[in-house]
Structures are given as structure tokens and as C-alpha cells.
Amino acid sequence: MNIIVCIKQVPDTSEVQIDPETNTIVREGVPAIINPFDENAIEAAVQLVEEHGGTVTVISMGPPQAEDALREALAMGADEAILISDRCFAASDTLATSYVLSSAIRQIGDYDLILTGKQAFDGDTAQVPPGIAEHLGIPQVTFAIGLEVDGKALTVRRLLEDEFEVTQVEMPAVVSCVKQMNEPRRPGIKAKLAAKKKNVQVWDQTCMDVDACLCGLDGSPTRVVRTFAPTRNTEGTRFEGEPKETATAVIEALIDDKII
């Protein structure tokens, strides 16, 4: 089976810092990494191909430095990598991004499954995977924690807030993966060295059948009016004492604040 994994390079914002002047994320000096959920998607793809045969193609839309993320994916076991990079794709919102990615996927053509992370670490919208599925007109299953392939049938176990849901779709389909799905492998030095030598294709808009009006800023109906860092609340309330009494006090406080 042929699997395409869509990944995004994001700043390693385990400690997010917001510039108070511009209200944007401080990116200077913050290393770029593969969006953590996308690593789960890569791992799932590599495992499926190890079991069923086929190839894993990893694609990313982004600036030239996103090549590093693609090479990391190659080191994790992906077979091919394509960087989708063009100035006219810059400033794409989730609609335009999913349009460009779906155009690239159409161009690749031969695929059975498209895997993505559940959402990007920086934007947190989770809109791109469903967008890709809509553009391609194929089924989508979000928040997958488990995958099982049987011929063209794909059984997906979804992680919902309070329960699991098991659903079955016919491939090709788009599936977004959650963190609990697997433990992404740590590529060894040999795999990293080999990945350095592999070819990463770079596709600009001329490599795909895309309408420039639907890409970049022009293709993005989203308008960012204002971004701001959430104000930091002052002191919380501390409840101390015997567990039983403390629990009662907490419940009363929550009721008073009309939270429960």
C-alpha cells in the first residue's frame, strides 16, 4: 500500500514565548521540529508498510528549511520526500493549505492512505486534514489511535473525549493521528546519515495543477484581526487541609462560581 504522510515543521515551543510588543510567537533561537503529532503519523505509516509492503511518501508545504523536517522523516523510515515550496503559497490559511496539499497528493496520484497528525502544534486548528479529504472527495477519520488494514477496508479506532469509537472506511481515506497512537521511533545515526544522502524533491506551483487564486493570501478567506497573549491570571485559590474537607470546599467553590 502507498501511504502519503503530510507533515509540518513547527517551532519547538515546549516553552512558548510570546513577544509582548507584537503578540507573535518568538521564533528566534527556537529550534524547528516535526510537528509532534505528525511523528505519530509517520510512525504509523512506516509500521503499516513494514507489515503490508508499499511505500511511504512524506510531503510538507513550507519554506526551504522545512527540508530538515522531511529528512528527519526519511530517517524515520519514509521512502520519499517532497517539499512543496513556492512564494505564492506563503500566508496560506488552512483552506488554502489543504488545497495546495490536496493538489500535490493528486499529482502524486497512486495512494491508498493519507496520514496526518491530528493538528499542528503551533496553530492548533486541526482543520487541514479534513480540508484535504474534502478537496480530494475521499473519506476522513480524525483522531485515530489505531489502524487496521484489510484489503481496501480500513478499521480506525478513534480517541474521543470519554470513549473510543471504532469505524470502518474504504480506502483511499485521510486519517489524522493522535499522540497516544504509538511511540515514534528515534532514528539511529546510520538512518540519519542515509537520509542526508536521499533526494528531497522540491515542487513549486508549476509542478502541480493549482489555481494561484486559491493559494497563499489570495486563497485564504481567514483574516487575522488581532492576536494576543492570554492575560495571566493572578493567584489561584489554594485549598488545604484534610482531603475530605478540601474536596467539599472545592466542590462548593465550583458550585458558587457556577462551573458545576
Added chain:
Amino acid sequence: MDFSFTEDQQMIVDAVRELGEEELAPRASEIAERGEFPWENVELLREMDLCGVPVPEDYGGLDMGFLTWGVVGELLSYYCSTTGAIFGAHMLAQYPIMQFGTEEQKQKYLVPLTTGESIGAFGLTEPNAGSDAGAVATRADLKGDKYILNGTKVFISNGGEAEVYVIIANIDPSKGTRGQTAFIVEKGMPGFEFGKDEKKMGWDALPNRELIFQDCEVPVENVLYRTGRGFRVAMETLGIGRLGMAVGAVGLAQAAFDAAIVYAQQREQFGQRISEFQAIQFKLADMATGIEASRLLYQRAAWLKDQGEKYEKLAAMAKVYSSEMVSRVTSDAVQIHGGVGYTRDFPVERYMREAKLFEIVEGTSEIQRGIIANRVLREHRI
């Protein structure tokens, strides 16, 4: 001249740093406290292809030389000194087989040592053959197509846990060092047992065990290099061992320094951070300088080795200098921490206990100075 890493070296450094920060450092103190061989870390070294950095690719290695090996070893020691020491001791079996082994021996032993399937150890030291390495009393007597080994090795790093041992024994004590012969001995060979695991001042998770040979039968094809040439095998292996010690000392010293310089900027006394007192500043300056100088020494020694040039003098210099440096630096790190530095709540007391070992193993400081003096006098004969 170029002091920067190549792109590949930088990639390895980044990967080992990530491994160290995520996996090794968080458990380092617990491993030392627990005192058990950290197989979980050995498993990580395997997964990361770090068990054979200088070994040629044909045998499964990275073929990246001893300088890269040293840099990796320094980082491992920085994040988890025990793991760094295991990594170093492993090379003491791997290197002589790589250097002196036959093709069959390399396929049988070097390949699994390089993939990390086996762990290695080197057995030279005996109760009466420490600094005087020529006094090895372990006997090897030829009987048919086997050598029969009898004797006891002590303080053997990785002993008991390792599968592959390079052992120095004497086939003809009347010939002294010219009777010494190196053997590859496998764990589990009949007559090969493990004795006491030393209780030490530090390094509780690093085994230093007795190896006991009682009529241990070793096939003749396990003679490493030639009979009667074991002393040369031992000396060449010790050259790498010294490099490994310098590397470990620098890693440990850097860990102590990093802990101290953070603490010095957090701790306040007399209304200011103690890093603002010149007494502390001068300590930090000397610590940083010692570490930097030691690092350059081991890197130059390793570089010479990688160029195929004589490196023994530099390796001895790196070993003696960095081992005395790490004792000073870790002691100063405890001093900067004051009372809490003496407690087990902070890692610096462990670093200080571990540091002393570097001045003793792989040739004491006195032996190193003897080697250096011998070389410089030979170089400057008038």
C-alpha cells in the same frame, strides 16, 4: 587548521544531545543510586548505532574515527557518567579485535560488538599486575588445539555483563612480557567464572569484577594477533583506554561545571548572588579553562590517531591532565554548592566521588607522567 565539526559530526552531536537530555540525564542519578548495570541505556546506544563509531562500515560501524568517538563519549559521560564509562570499556575489547583480529575473528566478534549485540571488556589487571602490567601471572598452556587459562583478573569494567573479553595471559612466564598473549574469551566458556564485584567509592552501576579462569579452555583460533605479542596488544589498547578516560573526565567535569555555574547565579548570600564574589568567579574561570584545555588535548590526541600518527604521548597527556582537572573541578563544584553540595540532593557529590577514579585507572597519573617523560626525553635527546 579547523576546529569545527563536520556536518556529519554535528548531526551526531545533536542526536546524542537529544538522547542525553531526553533519556540519559533524567535517570543518571537514579542509575548510580540503584547500582545496577543500566541495560536500558546500552539498548539506547544500540538503537542509535553508537556501539561502533570508529569501526569500518564493513563491520557495521560508522567509520567516523576516534575523534568522533571521543566527542560522543564526552557527551554520554556528561549526561550519564556510568553510560560513558560502559561505552569506553566496550571499546577496549572492540579496538584490539578491530586492530589485530583475523577476518574470521572480526566477523565473529567485532560485528556483534559493533551492532551492540554483544558488550565487550578487557582483562589485563591482576592483583599483582596493576601499574606493572608486565607482571601478568594468568597462565595459558597449549593443550592440543586449545589453550588452558588459569588465573584471576580484577577490577574488570563491564565484567560479568560483557559477552566478549580480550584477556592477556602468559604462555611462557620465563619470557616475561614476550610470553604475553591476548585471547578472545566468551562469557560462558567452561572454566570462566565471575568473582567479586568491587564495592567502590563511586560508580556503583559500573561493574568492576573479578574474572576467574580455572582450566578455561580457549580454542587456538581465539589467540588475538600472535602468541608472545600480547603486551603490544595491551599497550595499544591502553592508548585508546587513556583517550577514553580523558573523554570521560571532560564530560564529567563539564557536568559539574554546568551545575556549579547555575547554582552560583541562583544562590544569594550577603545580599547578592555568590557568582558576584570574585572568589567564586575565579573558581569558575579556572574550572572552565581546565575543561577547555583538557578537551583540546583529547581531541588533538584522537585527531592524531585518526591521521595514523603517533598519539600515545598526547593520549597520556590528555589522560593525566584531564583526570587531575576533573578532580579539581568536581571538588570546586561541591565547594561552590556549599553544604547542599555535600548532600545527595545534588549530583555534585557523586561527580566528586566518581572523579577520583580517573587519576587511577588505565595507568595512574604517575605512570602517565612516566610515559610522557620517556617520550619527551627521547624526543629531546642531546
